[in-house]
Amino acid sequence: MSPIGGTVNLAVTVIRSRHSVRKYKDTPIEEKILKDALDCARLAPTARNEQPWLFGAIRNRETLQAIANLAENARFIADAPVCFAIFGKKDAKYYLEDCCAATMQLILALQSWGVGSCWVAGEKKEYAEDVRTLLNVPDEYTLVSLVPAGYPEEVQIKQKKILDEVTFFERYEEEE
Template sequence: MSSIGGAVNLAVTVIRSRHSVRKYKDTPIDDKIVKDALDCAHLAPTARNEQPWLFGAIRDRDTLKAIAGLADNGRFIANAPICFAVFGKKDAKYYLEDCCAATMQLILALQGWGVGSCWVAGAKKDYAEDVRKLLNVPEDYTLVSLVPAGYPEEISIAKKKPLDEVTFFDRYEEEE
């Protein structure tokens, strides 16, 4: 664990422990955790402080199944105790960047509570408009992401590339 002046850096621990979770226990997520995650999402950085987002928290089983039926890579949403939907206001210049930052803060807040999640794409997907209509979200918003969440039943950890393969300092130089 990282420490500065003896204090453990909890943010680093939460970030390093986060993995995509697609199998969840059938345990409801407490309202306090849901509200905390939504609060963290809405505190995300946003260009010009526009805050062009709208967050949904979906628990209704039939609605979760309907979303899962629409999302081509999100069939597992049907079995999640909750799914968050992040929408961005289409006329905001940086809605995609802002809503992606909010999605990541939502995911990290959930992880801090021991709740696993998985980012399911929404932006640019054919089903984005269908999800918007299903959830009765105003037309001036577009789906950016879906985040099914729950207590992990199973976690599979994807291997990440070594840090030195994906970083450079000052200027990128091709290896010979």
């Protein structure tokens, strides 16, 4: 049963079970899972249906190490079986929102297959241009996010705030 009532559906289960994973088993991810996750990202909603994105799936160990060396807080990318790179077309007005929606759909699709991941920032990071250049992505795109992924070796679950702490209905009112 869901805490709100009714039966919990698969989407809710996938969303509630997702946590950032930074330690992965050295097990390759099947091609069909990679393609399914990329397909789910491609189907994300976009403003004006622009679809201003380009998705990369990087599995080459040397390239993963190079990305890890660039991303100062994400050295664990080097140990992931795959790292997805999500790029947005710079001239699209809502590329950031669109690519963030695609990133989340990719992450949830991976989770539905039991593949853990971690959203690593790309937008506004000093290494964004270097990653774009490393991956030979055209200049019209900018890095929005990196998503290293793999079967979890270790999951560290952080406590989340309770629903009442982060929600309001109709109008926000301070408690006295």
